[in-house]
Amino acid sequence: MKLRGQLILSHVVLVLTGTLLIGTVNLFLALRSTADSEKLALARTAAVGANQLQQRLDALRRAAHESATLVTRLPEGSPVGATVALNELLQRYRCERVEVFTGLSRSASAYRWERGSDPLLHTHWLPAEPRVATRIASGQDATWVQSGGSGPASLKVCVPVPATHAGQKKWVVVTEPLDGLLLSTLAPGVASVALLAGDRLLSRWPAPATGAPEGSATAKTPLAAGGFERFFEPVRASRAITVLDSGQPLSLRLEDPAVASAVALTRSVRAWFLIALGGLLVAGVLGSGVAARLLAPLQALLDGTAAMARGHLMVRLPPQGRNELGALTVEFNRMADELRRTYMGVIATLAEVVEAKSHFTREHIERVERLAMATADALERRGWARFSSQRRFTLSVAAVLHDVGKISISGDILNKSGPLDDGERREILTHPERGALIVERMGKLGAAAEIIRCAHEHFDGSGYPRGLKGEEIPIEARIILAVDAYDAMTADRPYSQRRSPEEAIAELRAEAGRQFDPVVVEALIDAVQASPDRWAASSSDTGLYRLLNSDNFSTPSDFNALPRVGRG
Amino acid sequence: MLVVAVVAIVTSCGDERERQVRLKVGTFWGGAAAEALGEEIRLACQDLEAVDAEVQLFNLSSLHERLLSESGTDSGSGLDLALIPNDWFGVLTERALIGELPAHQANVLRERLLTEALQAVSQDDRLFGYPISAEVLVLIYNPKLLPQEPKTLDDIFSVPLASGIVPFSIDLANIYHLAALLSSYQGSVSRVDGSFAWDPAAAVKVFRSLAPLWNNPDARAIATATDPASLHVQLFAEERLASFVAGPWLIPALASAGRLYAVAPIPPFRDSRHPARALVGYQSLVVIRQSPWADLAHDVALRLLNLESQLHLAARTARLPVVRGAFTSGAATANPASLGFLRAMENGQIMPSAAVWEQGLRTAGGRLRAAVRARAADPLSLLLSDLAEGVS
Structure with a gap:
C-alpha cells in the first residue's frame, strides 16, 4: 500500500476506534439509565395496580357486610326476591357473586352478569385452609383465595350474618374472580400480570397457551423494537397487596419485555453507525489533506530524482523547512549540484575544445544558445510549442554542443578555406553523428544527443545525416539549425561576408519550408526583432553559458523549475 | 465531526415503535366474542406487513361517547377502527366521524354481503361500514x-x-x-x-x-x-x-x-x-376518519368478510353471519339455536x-x-x- 493510503487508513482507524469507545460508553450509560427508568416505571405501575386491588378488596368487604345486613331483611320464601335484592347490591358494588350459606348449604345467591363473564363460577364453601376455616367458624371475617380448578382463582370474603330470630347461623360470601378481565385492568399495557399467594401462582394474564412452558406468555410482544428485545431480560416488578387470612401474602407481579432498553440500544447503535459514518468521511477528508501536506516534499524529492535520472541535470528543489524532509531536500540539492558540476565541467571542456578546434568563437556558441532559447520562448508565446524546464535544458546543452562532433574531424578539412572534395565533404557530413555519440557517452544526455544528431536535417528532407523531414525532426534541432544559420549569416566569417539582420531574415524566409521550419523561422524572427541588439553583442550573464562559467550551480536559473514526473 | 454527531443523534431520536403500525380497535363486545374479534383482526393484520392491532373493550355507552368525542381529540390518540351497531351510523356520518368506503371495498361488499346487511350500512347508496354479524x-x-x-x-x-x-x-x-x-x-x-x-x-x-x-x-x-x-x-x-x-x-x-x-x-x-x-342490528366495523392509518384499517376490515372468519365469529358470538356464502352453504344454520335467530331476523325490522x-x-x-x-x-x-x- 502506498504511503498516502497508509496515512488515510491510520486516520480512519483512529477515528473508528474513538467513535467505538465513545459509542460503547454512551451505550452503556444509555442502557443503564433506560433500564433503571423502565424498572422504576414498572414498579410504579405495580404499586398502582396493587392499590387498585386493595381498593377492590375493600369494596368486596363492604359488599359482604352490606349483604349480611340485607340478608336479615330478605323475605322468607321468596328466592326470586332475594336474588333480585342481592343482585341490586352487587350491581352497586360491581361485584360478581354473592352467596348466603346456612350451615353448609347455600340458601341464596346472586351474581352480576356482564358481557364475557362466566356465570358458573365454581365455588366451594368453607376453605381448606384450617386457619381461615377456624376464623369463619368462630364468627370472624375472613379473606382468602380459592383456586378455581380449571377456571380462574377467586378472591373470597366471608362475613357472618348477624343473628336472626330463627337463630340459624348464616354466612355471606362475596366472590371476585381473579380472571383476565380484572388483571388486565390492574396494569394496562403491561405484557404479563400475575397474582400470587405466597409463591403460588393464582392467576395470570394473558393466560399461557395450552402446553406452553411457564413464562412463554411474556415472550411475545406485539411491537418489535428493532429485534433487540431478545438481548434483554424482561423487566419484573412485584408489589405486596395484603396478607390473606391464610397467612400468605397476596402480591402482584408484573413482567414486561425490556422494550425501552431495546429501543435505547437500537437508537444507540444507529447513532453510533451514523457517527462512525460521519467520522469516516471526515477522517477520509482530513487524512487525505494531512497525507497531501506530509507527502508533498516527498513527492517533490521523488519527482526530482526521477527527473535527474532522465537527464534533467538542472533540477533543484525548493527548501522545505527545518524537519527531516527539509534536511533531505538540502542533501538532494547538494548531490544534484555535484552531479551538475561534473556534467557542466565536461560540457564546458567540450565547448572549449570545439572553440579551439574550429574557427567558431565562444561568442558564436553563446549566441546560438541564447537565440535558441529566445526562439523557444517565442514559440511558446505563439502557442505553437511548449518547453518544460527539462526540454529547455536539453535545448541549451544541444545548442552549446551542436557542433561538438567537429572535434573528431581533421582540422585541415574543418578550416579549409577552399572548396571541399567529395571525401572531405563526406567527412564533414559525419560530424552530427559523431557529436551525438560523444554526448551520448556522457550519459543522461540522450535527448540532447538526438537533437545534435538532427541539427543538420532540413525541413524538406534535404539535410543530413539521415534525410529526416518535417515533424520527424525534433523541434529543438529545427531551432538550432535556423538559429545557427542566422548567426552564421550575421557574423563575420573568414569565408563569407557578414549580412545585415534584415538580409539574414529575408534569407531565412526564402528558405522557410525548404531548409527551415516556417514556424521556427517566424519565432526566430520574433525573437530577433524583439531585441535585435542583444544578439549582436556577446553576453554571458544568462543561460547555460553563465552556469558553465560559474561555480555556483545552486543559483536559480530557467532550468531549475521543479520538475513533475510524467508531465514533460 | 461535532456537527455530524449532533445530526446523527437528532436523526436517531425517532421512536422505534413508530416503525410498526398499531391499529386501535374499539368494541362493545366482551368475553369470547371480543376474543374472537381480536383473533380475526390479528389474523387480518398478519397479511399486512408491520401492522398489529390492539382491541380495546368498551361498554356500549362509553364506546358511543368515545366515538363522538373523536372530533375533539388528537388523531393520534383515537381509535382507528370501531365495532358499532348500525343504528349509530346516522349521527357518526352526520358529524363526518366516519367516511365512505373506498370504491374497491364497496364493490367487494356488494358482491359478498346479504342485501339486508348492505342496507344496514348504506345511506343514499353509499356504504359507510363493514357489517360482520347480525343480531x-x-x-x-x-x-x-x-x-x-x-x-x-x-x-x-x-x-x-x-x-x-x-x-x-x-x-x-x-x-x-x-x-x-x-x-x-x-x-x-x-x-x-x-x-x-x-x-x-x-x-x-x-x-x-x-x-x-x-x-x-x-x-x-x-x-x-x-x-x-x-x-x-x-x-x-x-x-x-x-x-x-x-x-x-x-x-x-x-x-x-x-x-x-x-x-x-x-x-x-x-x-x-x-x-x-x-x-335487527348489524354490528359493523367502521373506519374513523381521523385515523392516520385509515387505508390500513379499510384493508383489515375488508379481510374479515370471508366465509371462514364469518363462521368463526358466528360460532363464538352466537350471532348470524352476513356473507351470502354462509347461507347458501347452510353453514349459518348449523347450530340449532341459530335457526331461532334466523327466523327472528327474517321476521324482524332492520334498525335504520x-x-x-x-x-x-x-x-x-x-x-x-x-x-x-x-x-x-x-x-x-x-x-x-x-x-x-x-x-x-
Missing part, C-alpha cells in the same frame, strides 16, 4: 317448562307452572326489548324518514297485555331491576324463570350453565294485529341508519326507563296513565 332479540324459553313453542305471549302466561317459577320476563325499561312488542300493535316502529315511531296507545296496549307479568311481584322485580340480564341468566339456570327476551350475547352464558334452552322469535300478543318484529332514528330511540328509551323505574312499585294503572300521556 336480533329473541324469546329464550325452557322447553321442559314450556313444551310447545309459544305462539303468543298470552300462551306463556296461561301455562300452569309450579309456585316460585316466573313464566316470562323482559327488560321493561329497555326500548330495544320493548320495540318488538310495540310493533305487534302499531306495526313498524320506524317511519319512512327513518325516525322512531312511538305510539302511546300501542304502548298502553303492550303494558296492559303484560299485566300478568306486572302483577307477579317476582316477575315485576326482575323486569324492572337495574340488571335484568344477570337475573334472567341466573334464574333461568336455576329453573325459576321459564322464558325471557334476550339477545344472542347471553347464549354462551346459558350454554355454560348447562340448562336446556330453545330459541324462538318473540311472539306477539293474542290480540295483536301485527307480528312482533324485533329490531339515520340520525333521526338514533336520536328518537334514545329520547324515547330514556323516558320509558324513567317511567318504568318510577312506577316499579306502583299499580299498573299509574304506569299506563303515564304512558298514555306519551313518552316521546
Whole structure:
C-alpha cells in the first residue's frame, strides 16, 4: 500500500476506534439509565395496580357486610326476591357473586352478569385452609383465595350474618374472580400480570397457551423494537397487596419485555453507525489533506530524482523547512549540484575544445544558445510549442554542443578555406553523428544527443545525416539549425561576408519550408526583432553559458523549475 | 465531526415503535366474542406487513361517547377502527366521524354481503361500514317448562307452572326489548324518514297485555331491576324463570350453565294485529376518519368478510353471519339455536341508519326507563296513565 493510503487508513482507524469507545460508553450509560427508568416505571405501575386491588378488596368487604345486613331483611320464601335484592347490591358494588350459606348449604345467591363473564363460577364453601376455616367458624371475617380448578382463582370474603330470630347461623360470601378481565385492568399495557399467594401462582394474564412452558406468555410482544428485545431480560416488578387470612401474602407481579432498553440500544447503535459514518468521511477528508501536506516534499524529492535520472541535470528543489524532509531536500540539492558540476565541467571542456578546434568563437556558441532559447520562448508565446524546464535544458546543452562532433574531424578539412572534395565533404557530413555519440557517452544526455544528431536535417528532407523531414525532426534541432544559420549569416566569417539582420531574415524566409521550419523561422524572427541588439553583442550573464562559467550551480536559473514526473 | 454527531443523534431520536403500525380497535363486545374479534383482526393484520392491532373493550355507552368525542381529540390518540351497531351510523356520518368506503371495498361488499346487511350500512347508496354479524332479540324459553313453542305471549302466561317459577320476563325499561312488542300493535316502529315511531296507545296496549307479568311481584322485580340480564341468566339456570327476551350475547352464558334452552322469535300478543318484529342490528366495523392509518384499517376490515372468519365469529358470538356464502352453504344454520335467530331476523325490522332514528330511540328509551323505574312499585294503572300521556 502506498504511503498516502497508509496515512488515510491510520486516520480512519483512529477515528473508528474513538467513535467505538465513545459509542460503547454512551451505550452503556444509555442502557443503564433506560433500564433503571423502565424498572422504576414498572414498579410504579405495580404499586398502582396493587392499590387498585386493595381498593377492590375493600369494596368486596363492604359488599359482604352490606349483604349480611340485607340478608336479615330478605323475605322468607321468596328466592326470586332475594336474588333480585342481592343482585341490586352487587350491581352497586360491581361485584360478581354473592352467596348466603346456612350451615353448609347455600340458601341464596346472586351474581352480576356482564358481557364475557362466566356465570358458573365454581365455588366451594368453607376453605381448606384450617386457619381461615377456624376464623369463619368462630364468627370472624375472613379473606382468602380459592383456586378455581380449571377456571380462574377467586378472591373470597366471608362475613357472618348477624343473628336472626330463627337463630340459624348464616354466612355471606362475596366472590371476585381473579380472571383476565380484572388483571388486565390492574396494569394496562403491561405484557404479563400475575397474582400470587405466597409463591403460588393464582392467576395470570394473558393466560399461557395450552402446553406452553411457564413464562412463554411474556415472550411475545406485539411491537418489535428493532429485534433487540431478545438481548434483554424482561423487566419484573412485584408489589405486596395484603396478607390473606391464610397467612400468605397476596402480591402482584408484573413482567414486561425490556422494550425501552431495546429501543435505547437500537437508537444507540444507529447513532453510533451514523457517527462512525460521519467520522469516516471526515477522517477520509482530513487524512487525505494531512497525507497531501506530509507527502508533498516527498513527492517533490521523488519527482526530482526521477527527473535527474532522465537527464534533467538542472533540477533543484525548493527548501522545505527545518524537519527531516527539509534536511533531505538540502542533501538532494547538494548531490544534484555535484552531479551538475561534473556534467557542466565536461560540457564546458567540450565547448572549449570545439572553440579551439574550429574557427567558431565562444561568442558564436553563446549566441546560438541564447537565440535558441529566445526562439523557444517565442514559440511558446505563439502557442505553437511548449518547453518544460527539462526540454529547455536539453535545448541549451544541444545548442552549446551542436557542433561538438567537429572535434573528431581533421582540422585541415574543418578550416579549409577552399572548396571541399567529395571525401572531405563526406567527412564533414559525419560530424552530427559523431557529436551525438560523444554526448551520448556522457550519459543522461540522450535527448540532447538526438537533437545534435538532427541539427543538420532540413525541413524538406534535404539535410543530413539521415534525410529526416518535417515533424520527424525534433523541434529543438529545427531551432538550432535556423538559429545557427542566422548567426552564421550575421557574423563575420573568414569565408563569407557578414549580412545585415534584415538580409539574414529575408534569407531565412526564402528558405522557410525548404531548409527551415516556417514556424521556427517566424519565432526566430520574433525573437530577433524583439531585441535585435542583444544578439549582436556577446553576453554571458544568462543561460547555460553563465552556469558553465560559474561555480555556483545552486543559483536559480530557467532550468531549475521543479520538475513533475510524467508531465514533460 | 461535532456537527455530524449532533445530526446523527437528532436523526436517531425517532421512536422505534413508530416503525410498526398499531391499529386501535374499539368494541362493545366482551368475553369470547371480543376474543374472537381480536383473533380475526390479528389474523387480518398478519397479511399486512408491520401492522398489529390492539382491541380495546368498551361498554356500549362509553364506546358511543368515545366515538363522538373523536372530533375533539388528537388523531393520534383515537381509535382507528370501531365495532358499532348500525343504528349509530346516522349521527357518526352526520358529524363526518366516519367516511365512505373506498370504491374497491364497496364493490367487494356488494358482491359478498346479504342485501339486508348492505342496507344496514348504506345511506343514499353509499356504504359507510363493514357489517360482520347480525343480531336480533329473541324469546329464550325452557322447553321442559314450556313444551310447545309459544305462539303468543298470552300462551306463556296461561301455562300452569309450579309456585316460585316466573313464566316470562323482559327488560321493561329497555326500548330495544320493548320495540318488538310495540310493533305487534302499531306495526313498524320506524317511519319512512327513518325516525322512531312511538305510539302511546300501542304502548298502553303492550303494558296492559303484560299485566300478568306486572302483577307477579317476582316477575315485576326482575323486569324492572337495574340488571335484568344477570337475573334472567341466573334464574333461568336455576329453573325459576321459564322464558325471557334476550339477545344472542347471553347464549354462551346459558350454554355454560348447562340448562336446556330453545330459541324462538318473540311472539306477539293474542290480540295483536301485527307480528312482533324485533329490531335487527348489524354490528359493523367502521373506519374513523381521523385515523392516520385509515387505508390500513379499510384493508383489515375488508379481510374479515370471508366465509371462514364469518363462521368463526358466528360460532363464538352466537350471532348470524352476513356473507351470502354462509347461507347458501347452510353453514349459518348449523347450530340449532341459530335457526331461532334466523327466523327472528327474517321476521324482524332492520334498525335504520339515520340520525333521526338514533336520536328518537334514545329520547324515547330514556323516558320509558324513567317511567318504568318510577312506577316499579306502583299499580299498573299509574304506569299506563303515564304512558298514555306519551313518552316521546
